[in-house]
Amino acid sequence: MDIKRVVELQSERGVKSIGSEVNKKSLESVIGECRRFIQSNLEGYREMDALIKRERIKNLIMTYVMTNNPLVEGFIDEENRLDVNRLVNKLIEEILDYGILTRAILDPSVYEIRVNGKEIKVEIRGRVQDYTDENGNVLSFESVEQQDIVIRKLLGDVRLTPKDAIVNARTVEGYRVAAVHNSAIGADPEDPQGSVYHAFVLRKFKKEKWSLSDLARFGTISDNMARFLRLLPAGGLTFVTVGPTASGKTTLNNAILQAVPPSTRTILLQNPSEIDLRFKDVLGRVYNDVLHLEAKEKENPTHSDPTMENLMAHILRLSPTFVCVGEMRKSIEFKLGMQIMQAGHPINATYHAEDAYGAIERYLTAYLAESGNEPPNLALASLSRLLNIVIVQKFMRDGTRKVIQVSEVVPVDVMDIETDRKSIINDLFIFDIDGEPEYNEFGEVIKISGRHKRVGKLTERTVRKFRLEGVRSSDYEFMLEDPKDNEIETYTGNI
Secondary structure, eight states: OOHHHHHHHHHHTTOOOBOOGGGOBOHHHHHHHHHHHHHHHOTTGGGSOHHHHHHHHHHHHHHHHHHHOOOBTTSBOTTSBBOHHHHHHHHHHHHHOOGGGHHHHHOTTEEEEEEETTEEEEEETTEEEEOBOTTSOBOBOSOHHHHHHHHHHHHTTOOOOSTTOEEEEEOTTOOEEEEEOGGGSOOOTTSTTSOOOOEEEEEOOOSOOOOHHHHHHHTSSOHHHHHHHTHHHHTTOOEEEEOSTTSSHHHHHHHHHTTSOTTSOEEEEESSOOOOOOOBOTTOOBOSOEEEEEOOOOSSOOTTSOOHHHHHHHGGGGOOSEEEESOOOSHHHHHHHHHHHHTTOOEEEEEOOSSHHHHHHHHHHHHHHTSTTOOHHHHHHHHHHHOOEEEEEEEOTTSOEEEEEEEEEOOOOHHHHHHOGGGGEEEEEEEEEOSOOEEOTTSOEEEOOEEEEEOOOOOHHHHHHHHHTTOOHHHHGGGSSOOOTTOOOOOOOOO
16 A cells, blocks of 8 residues: 555544644654664665665655654644654655665666766766766756755765764665765865865665676686685685775675585674575575674774674674674774684685785784784784685776686795795686777777686695585595696686
8 A cells, every 4th residue: 555545544543643842853853763763674675676675664664653653843733733644755755865866776777876076977787987867968966955965865864074074874775875075075176166065985785696606607707716716615714805895895705605504603794784694495484504793883882882893802702613704994803803713713704905915914914903012924924824715806997897816825934934925825716818908989998808717726725624624525626736728717607
């Protein structure tokens, strides 16, 4: 039944709130309360289609109003009764109408919205382009005031001000927003007196859960790479996936982690939740032993608040076998990750780095920042014994995403590090450029010519780990021989 009709029926039945001046609330406070109600009750938002999610939110708005009957200034009649129908419509407008951006937010093909001041760009199927209307006309904000209204709705309780010029938030739909106030935006030198707009990026989460077979068919990885990567969780290996922002790390990790055995006690910690490891039977029952934790950012947190740091410190009390940390950002998180590894638990995480050795350096730098006076070479030797595999992904200029390096980490002694620090890396696969790039008539790169190539074999340390975890030798024997010049990687998805 239509929401408006439900409210009308409820009103006809006398569902009106009567109260005093003392109980009246401002519209702004009720919008905040309603948003928090939605965020705490919108379960399974990742799996919902955008339009279905929108209807679900509308229903939650109606439920909030009918349950709480807030007396809102400007929505009360002469008998001090709440006009339910008008308030519900106003809340829907304030919470779900993003003006010029509404169509992009509802469009499932748009993965990311980038507002570079006045101008708007969108990422569609790996390509960044101007935001246009149905007729192909380029759209942009007409005024700072128009943009302010949209940003306020996107950020909710989070305020973007000159004092708080850099903020992160989530929309009621769960989309991530990173914003910068216009006080931190450089003025246009050709129009120094012109209006200065804010900037922000809204990133959605992909509804599709792609498998390693899918990624092989797309050319992100090869068939042999997929066969190897699916062994990492079952083989008890600690592995990290690194790359720049928007390179596809989470999508790849989600595909790899589908290979976690159902009987493996898995703790998944994210901020925000993007990977779902719930394996369900035909009745919808979750049959694998997995616990999903979601960290929350909070100013001046106590030790009991569910921040990333507190949850990572608490994880070992939750009987984990395998720990997955969605993304490591702060130095303390790298230190706590090291402690989890030192306790004997394989972990998986993503973070930003350019290549495999850069991933080691990034981890080491962050760890040492929190570890007092520990000698760097000793810390590096410890990390080399704990970390097994580094996967590097890149968003290519032709719009594709490629895993450009898969490397094994080789344990080294402190004395060996003194002579050759890079001996810690044993490359297994690379993306090999084999020709000149192709351009279109606008000078844009449309194809980077290359193929994946196996360049190394597994060391005995990884083989022993596989054997200890019961992985069949037939599953990894193709990684035990030296690579041959005539080896050709395929992209069939038949793994």
